[in-house]
Amino acid sequence: FQSKLPKTGTNIFSVMSALAQQADAINLSQGFPDFECSPELVSLVNQAMQQGHNQYAPMTGLLSLREAIAAKTQELYGASYHPDNEITVTAGGTQAIFTAICATIHPNDEVIIFEPAYDCYAPAIQLMGGVVKRMELEPPDYRINWTMVRRLISSHTKMVILNSPHNPTATVLQEEDIRELISLTHKTDILILSDEVYEHIIFDGQPHRSMARYPELAERSLIVASFGKLFHITGWKVGYCMAPAWLMNEFRKIHQFNVFSVNTPMQYALADFLQVKEAYLGLADFYQQKRDYFRSGLESSRFELLPCAGAYFQSVKFNHISEDNDLLFAKTLIDRVGVAAVPNSAFYSKKTDFGILRFCFAKKQETLTKAVEQLLKV
Numbered sequence: 001f002q003s004k005l006p007k008t009g010t011n012i013f014s015v016m017s018a019l020a021q022q023a024d025a026i027n028l029s030q031g032f033p034d035f036e037c038s039p040e041l042v043s044l045v046n047q048a049m050q051q052g053h054n055q056y057a058p059m060t061g062l063l064s065l066r067e068a069i070a071a072k073t074q075e076l077y078g079a080s081y082h083p084d085n086e087i088t089v090t091a092g093g094t095q096a097i098f099t100a101i102c103a104t105i106h107p108n109d110e111v112i113i114f115e116p117a118y119d120c121y122a123p124a125i126q127l128m129g130g131v132v133k134r135m136e137l138e139p140p141d142y143r144i145n146w147t148m149v150r151r152l153i154s155s156h157t158k159m160v161i162l163n164s165p166h167n168p169t170a171t172v173l174q175e176e177d178i179r180e181l182i183s184l185t186h187k188t189d190i191l192i193l194s195d196e197v198y199e200h201i202i203f204d205g206q207p208h209r210s211m212a213r214y215p216e217l218a219e220r221s222l223i224v225a226s227f228g229k230l231f232h233i234t235g236w237k238v239g240y241c242m243a244p245a246w247l248m249n250e251f252r253k254i255h256q257f258n259v260f261s262v263n264t265p266m267q268y269a270l271a272d273f274l275q276v277k278e279a280y281l282g283l284a285d286f287y288q289q290k291r292d293y294f295r296s297g298l299e300s301s302r303f304e305l306l307p308c309a310g311a312y313f314q315s316v317k318f319n320h321i322s323e324d325n326d327l328l329f330a331k332t333l334i335d336r337v338g339v340a341a342v343p344n345s346a347f348y349s350k351k352t353d354f355g356i357l358r359f360c361f362a363k364k365q366e367t368l369t370k371a372v373e374q375l376l377k378v
């Protein structure tokens with residue numbers, strides 16, 4: 001038997017969460033909130049089920065939800081995406097990313113990704129016979145060197161994958177990056193896959209530079225978003241993709257044979273809940289408080305804190321504390337102080353190890369307090 005992904009093991013989030021569970025450790029590894037979503041959202045699902053919305057949703061997503069997404073995108077980014085042919089509801093961000101890659105990448109097409117990168121990009125590209133062109137970014141600021149990116153471009157370059165706010169580094173794209181991206185892709189057929197699942201978790205008053213804001217980029221972009229991050233419901237697995245009609249048409253050809261459609265009652269609930277703007281506009285402040293608490297708690301620890309401009313991850317450097325590789329150090333941390341983190345080498349194909357761990361701070365106060373207390377013992 002020939003494996004389709006011979007070098008791929010179980011993803012790091014499942015591995016670290018399982019270790020945390022076995023050891024009864026505080027789980028700051030896998031990124032998910034340990035607090036409840038809004039009870040209103042739960043009763044809206046209940047209501048939808050009671051009202052009999054229990055059969056297939058339309059393949060492309062519930063129209064009222066696509067309309068609500070279009071209205072939000074218009075209001076926030078001044079961009080119009082038509083609910084009929086430019087927005088599709090997906091079973092979470094990961095499915096949207098996989099479908100986007102499946103719909104666009106042919107054998108030998110080259111795709112540029114920036115590492116550390118979220119773990120689902122490269123395998124999807126490889127499965128399509130595409131070639132992953134990696135550029136490694138370095139701590140502490142992980143800035144993209146656009147001159148180097150230009151050197152990676154060839155006549156086979158089909159796509160660039162971006163992720164802002166970024167998992168795991170918590171960096172966000174700056175205006176200069178956008179200018180470079182526009183000039184890089186201008187008059188080319190290069191597509192952009194923009195993973196924007198943390199769009200509302202961005203700190204210190206910075207704007208989210210969605211591809212949707214820039215017509216030159218939007219016309220070649222597939223934008224991926226996630227309700228899991230937006231409303232603390234990662235287990236619902238609902239997200240969406242937005243793209244110009246010609247690209248969305250291709251996306252839907254795959255989507256219909258992959259998941260066909262996404263769970264119906266959840267879509268009813270989300271369509272209603274999306275009308276309450278405060279529910280997502282307050283998200284940045286909500287998480288900024290958690291970031292600030294976690295950072296100030298660790299200030300007197302032995303860890304060195306890296307910057308955190310967005311998403312819900314705080315990276316720390318530990319290589320002045322231990323010479324262990326980051327995976328080993330993460331495992332030892334579970335055993336010694338009962339706190340689980342993700343080793344950042346997991347986000348590099350070559351397992352590049354800068355001695356950095358990623359902690360998720362999307363946790364209730366009680367969890368963060370206990371975690372800080374334990375981490376101060378290192």
Ligand code: GLN
Nearest residue numbers: 013014029030031032167
């Ligand atoms: N996005 C989450 C993280 O980065 C995990 C998602 C998953 O477990 N697949 O931790």
